[in-house]
Amino acid sequence: MSTKNIKYQFLYSINQNFKENQDKYSLKKEHRTGQATIFSYSARSNLIDISSCFANWLKNSHPEIKQVKDINVQHIAEFLSTKTEDCSQKTLANYKSLFKKLSSVVNATYHINDTTMI
Numbered sequence: 001m002s003t004k005n006i007k008y009q010f011l012y013s014i015n016q017n018f019k020e021n022q023d024k025y026s027l028k029k030e031h032r033t034g035q036a037t038i039f040s041y042s043a044r045s046n047l048i049d050i051s052s053c054f055a056n057w058l059k060n061s062h063p064e065i066k067q068v069k070d071i072n073v074q075h076i077a078e079f080l081s082t083k084t085e086d087c088s089q090k091t092l093a094n095y096k097s098l099f100k101k102l103s104s105v106v107n108a109t110y111h112i113n114d115t116t117m118i
Contacts, residue, residue: 006058009068010051010102013109018044035101036108047105050098054079068106 004012018038027037038044057079058065065071076099080092087095106112 003066005055006065006068006071007052007055009110010055010106011048013068013106014038014044014047014051014102016109017105035104038101038105043101046098047102050095051102054099057082069110069112 017036022037022039024037024039038047054076058071058075061078062075065075080095083092083095
């Protein structure tokens with residue numbers, strides 16, 4: 001059985017949790033919001049961009065990782081530390097926020113109940 005690459009696994013989980021034409025405020029009133037739901041195209045695009053960049057970095061730095069369930073906090077911290085010389089603190093804070101969202105999306109899709117990503 002072949003395994004899909006990490007970039008595809010991220011993309012699949014992002015698309016599974018993207019809810020087009022849904023109003024998060026009406027869902028919030030009904031107490032049905034989840035952290036894994038992606039409501040806007042810009043949020044979806046940002047998650048795809050960071051996950052693609054992270055997957056490419058993983059492919060070069062940690063080729064032994066083949067599934068998203070094998071990613072842990074140390075990998076993300078290592079990725080962010082490589083970005084420190086190129087990015088501002090504000091950008092790094094944005095990346096951290098995107099990784100938290102990506103973690104909840106992946107956990108919801110693949111039913112990973114531990115918080116190994118973040």
